[in-house]
Amino acid sequence: MSLAHGRPMVAIPGPSIMPDRVMAAMARPMPNIYDGPLVDMSHSILADLPKVARTESPVFITVSNGHGAWEMAISNTLCRGDKVLVLESGRFAVNWGDLAAVSGVKFEVLAGTERGPVDPAAVEVRLREDIDHEFKAVLVVQTDTATSVTNDIAAVRRALDAAKHPALYMVDCIASLGCERFEMDEWGVDVMVAASQKGLMVPPGLGFVWRNDKAAKAHETADLRTGYWDWSLRRQDEAHYVIYSGTPPISLLFALREALDMLFEEGLDNVWARHGVLAGAVHAAVEAWSIRGGLELNITGAMARSAAVSTILTHEIDPDRLRRVCETEAGLTLGLGIGSFDGRAFRIGHMGHLNPPMLLGTLGTVEAALAAIGAPVGGSGVAAAAAHIGAAL
Amino acid sequence: MSLAHGRPMVAIPGPSIMPDRVMAAMARPMPNIYDGPLVDMSHSILADLPKVARTESPVFITVSNGHGAWEMAISNTLCRGDKVLVLESGRFAVNWGDLAAVSGVKFEVLAGTERGPVDPAAVEVRLREDIDHEFKAVLVVQTDTATSVTNDIAAVRRALDAAKHPALYMVDCIASLGCERFEMDEWGVDVMVAASQKGLMVPPGLGFVWRNDKAAKAHETADLRTGYWDWSLRRQDEAHYVIYSGTPPISLLFALREALDMLFEEGLDNVWARHGVLAGAVHAAVEAWSIRGGLELNITGAMARSAAVSTILTHEIDPDRLRRVCETEAGLTLGLGIGSFDGRAFRIGHMGHLNPPMLLGTLGTVEAALAAIGAPVGGSGVAAAAAHIGAAL
Amino acid sequence: MSLAHGRPMVAIPGPSIMPDRVMAAMARPMPNIYDGPLVDMSHSILADLPKVARTESPVFITVSNGHGAWEMAISNTLCRGDKVLVLESGRFAVNWGDLAAVSGVKFEVLAGTERGPVDPAAVEVRLREDIDHEFKAVLVVQTDTATSVTNDIAAVRRALDAAKHPALYMVDCIASLGCERFEMDEWGVDVMVAASQKGLMVPPGLGFVWRNDKAAKAHETADLRTGYWDWSLRRQDEAHYVIYSGTPPISLLFALREALDMLFEEGLDNVWARHGVLAGAVHAAVEAWSIRGGLELNITGAMARSAAVSTILTHEIDPDRLRRVCETEAGLTLGLGIGSFDGRAFRIGHMGHLNPPMLLGTLGTVEAALAAIGAPVGGSGVAAAAAHIGAAL
């Protein structure tokens, strides 16, 4: 029977669940766009976003999704024919390379595994081989939402440094920003890319690119620049609309201002700590369920598991059936495995606006659905998760 | 540490959590109130509300809360000095009597217990003693939100019939309507009172009184009638505003129309069945927790437990501390024990717009908080609840 | 052809157009109702409402519409069989008397005219005749929305004083509060009644009664008291819900808090001045239109015209046709004449959240519709209104 008639719980790896405050902010009527409160708010956002990335460097807001932010990063720093090194750890760094390739960028993939992070030692080896410094940039994701790995961004930086390689270090934090610790300046990241709809708790439609002086220098000679993405044209001391290369995304900016307020009210360190505990609860749940072998966390090393998303291998269990029962009978939408995980995994997003009732409700419902389909699970995952959270309260 | 920064879960015994659809409906601008769509909608609501109570009798909508609906029921059917029999099963039937007493109605309480329902046999005995039919009405609640009992409304009717007593049978379903099965006509209820903010999923501010022909007959001689509550003045064939004795409660009517649509889309029998399963999950959870004696369901008989609310005795555990941890650390608001339960119980509301993620999130969070405060609980309640739900999916 | 496809303008005499801020506030989820922010907000509202009435006396918030507030005023101060004097100046004071009569209050109407205010001299004469002080209260409206008159509340007080009559002085400001100057303490008003949906800019569903010490004294012996309305039971130092005689009207309280903030931000004197100018613009428009005799303001004396609503006599013009063209072709909803004005007047509400674009849009559309139906109007009303406003900017 269907018990789904309540508030839907959507636990996919983005968009995350939006706070009521954010949705209310988005509902404001269109204001004057030439001057006044909107323009002031816009500048306050540009001043606050670097804090979220722990950087002194400026940010550019793109009216686009995350793929658009990828393109802004590429087109502002590279030339046609440039070569980049893509550090594989799932799907999305390679997708970024694919996107760049349409503009004429060549890329080499440093092969990774599906169940663990990028190996910094392998990065160092490959970069040392690149004696002529053909690689103009190294592309990596902090979190890959397909595998649910989190890479050690500081360690990869050390690999570049050890290899004395001048490539730009570009990191995609689309899935991790606002969930996982990220220190742009301390970790030596040159370009960082994010989007609105995950840890930043704003509906999709905004991208973000932070870039340091080294990237600004590369920009000067980049020949992939286009009118829409070009950093030089987006001067903050000119007419307000040039910041957005056209009409500002008003409703989403209202939402973003509110979401940033919420992040700062909680405190970024607290936000990260909260996601750490909640992710730990997911891990505890899957480990309890895995006793009889039915389920397994995809990422084997505990340190490399994402604070924002968990990919769970289902072995003999049909993930589509599990997901269907959750959604139609119980009101819970899970993510499915994508790419090579199709048909053999499901995913739980645990990013953004998330607390114990939401997460334990998700895990409890998965447990109920596992029981309903007769899945061979072991102990109670939700009990383990509740215990994990109880220990942290 | 606080993990509360997500969507707050409010699990109090009303107001319940409002559906997004209902809140969106409420946000519409003020319309023309003299004719047109608002008036049509108003009549559609008056036509649909009797279906929710399973009756052919008409309903009156009060611009008030549930106490106002109580007063409408009393003032339209009784005279100053009339005597009524109040069937105690907690707090609220007596409160209803108290309210009536201010208008000059006398009431006798048929004492009940705190941990079980009204005893129909005792009702029959008392009514048989009332040879002169001094009792003009019998007042009872279907569900008492203090004790979380649910009374057997049909059985009490049989008691009146067995005693051949002509008293009006008045039932308060404020906490139960839309959660618990209720059959006004089949069960021989003369007057039924409800309100918007629980199973009907509409913010507080609307009361409802259904009355059958017998009650309409009593109305003719009632001398407690007042201009605001008087049934005779609220004719549906006159100006629209007389239905509401003044300006209609527009926003709440928009909300109610949407909520009724949701109830009918799901089907009333399905709504009741869903609440039955979810209440069963709460019972399973408390039973699992009770193994070491820490917690106990207040209502001892399984058949008399409410589908809408559960009062849980805490024995050695401090319910205020439990509640505080849930609210400040985890984002869950529990109800506290009221009246004689103050300081020795907490309450979980499980009424209205509720599905497994919401309920299991609530139970999982209670379990985490119990662990956090070192409460002597036994097995995992949330695991038991998930298993209960899993068996029903 | 229909040009109506824009933001509907509803210019009826209440409910008024709600501010976006108010509607957004109303959309918040249900909170904990036992303690915390809701309770704090509730007390802040009780503290602020007297400022709106310019009184040191307390206020009671009813979960009801304005008629419920009427009933609270009556039932808390009078006894069955008491006699009151109703000062006719249209429709609503008499309606108040009719409502009181259902509870057993007797009333005498001091007849008034349809086109002007209550005559204080006549009040004094009638009260002097009441040597035995049979009248326990005098009932009057500040503004009658049928005639659009505004009575001189201070002058009527002086009439009571001159007659040395001890009757309670009860004033209905439902249509005028927040539009028209009102000074409860300075003017010696004993009981004042209002509602949420007009000048207070909150959707209908809340009533308000302010009462001074004299009314509190009368309350002690009143025998019409009922459980729902009784002032004595609504103690602010007890459980929060007793303030509202049951569940508080949460969403509407959220809205009211926001609306009060808006009133105080603007400043009450500025609010009244704004309504004065805007009402003057309506008067200027009708006077311009009236040149050829087509239209006429109902209230002949300029000082007695309401700042909140204008009733406009239509003579040879069919007001239903005018209204239909405005609504279906142009997106403007006008009020119609009610009672004796049915078929010979229309009404423009100009209360609450109103500025020049809204009012001039209303007047301009009426002018366009008058032209469309070939009405014999004189000069341009909207031009006169714009000039009137221009002189005030």
Added chain:
Amino acid sequence: MSLAHGRPMVAIPGPSIMPDRVMAAMARPMPNIYDGPLVDMSHSILADLPKVARTESPVFITVSNGHGAWEMAISNTLCRGDKVLVLESGRFAVNWGDLAAVSGVKFEVLAGTERGPVDPAAVEVRLREDIDHEFKAVLVVQTDTATSVTNDIAAVRRALDAAKHPALYMVDCIASLGCERFEMDEWGVDVMVAASQKGLMVPPGLGFVWRNDKAAKAHETADLRTGYWDWSLRRQDEAHYVIYSGTPPISLLFALREALDMLFEEGLDNVWARHGVLAGAVHAAVEAWSIRGGLELNITGAMARSAAVSTILTHEIDPDRLRRVCETEAGLTLGLGIGSFDGRAFRIGHMGHLNPPMLLGTLGTVEAALAAIGAPVGGSGVAAAAAHIGAAL
């Protein structure tokens, strides 16, 4: 004094005023993005958008503003070094050329005047001179929001045909779509670009590009293609997200679906007719005001005036002062003159969700403000506008 405390009227040339229905739709929670209702809705939008452009050709939705849509059009059809002819009629066609130039496109401007439309004869002459067909595309706007001109798109097509020139004909309808008649197929337009925030009544953040088979052919050899904009990659028969090159702009799609429903409910021909009447009212107002020379419509030829925006020259009147009085004293935000019109014009947007109360309120308020600043205006503009509308009702 300030009379501004009502619903703000924002009459700038975009974003336009959003319908309540659209804003409510945008407030829905994030759904499953992989399949189900969102995906169905997405395909319904793709099926319906061509109807708005009167074409059988497909549309691409960009997560961007209008400038992003410009870039999609350019990058999918041209090569580095290609030359295009830009038909000047104000500011925006040249801006489009400037944007293209960043990607390496060369452009020549066919000079136009500030006070009238593109001259099709001059286009024909210039294209005839281009014997080698160096121009790969001709760029023009239907409406320029700086000058408020509307170009004759069909006539320019005839000029291309007469010159037997194979250039792609690309039209920017950002400001005009949904206001002004546009017939993509009948008029032989190859690529059309629009955005969400004007006549389509959706907050900014969506761009649209329609392209016919000829443009699709050009796409095959275009070398400016990038991963984000590339048409070939956005296949509708693949995973839903590729349609949007990444995460779909969920909230704005909800809004767009509602806005399209509104357009179709009214009927596109009726929408255009409504804007024609309302624009005519603006023209009538300015002509009345211009009697004493104070104000003047920028576009001299009546046929070339936009149905969506009017630029009004202010001569001796200070437009900044006029605008400031309107905004701070009366709650009306006007557009200012931009570019060469800075300091000598203001603009009224009359696009999208607009009816007589809104427009007459705008014009009446301008008239009041003109009076307040002592501007030398002639007759009553708002009276003339009301008469114009009255004749059309």
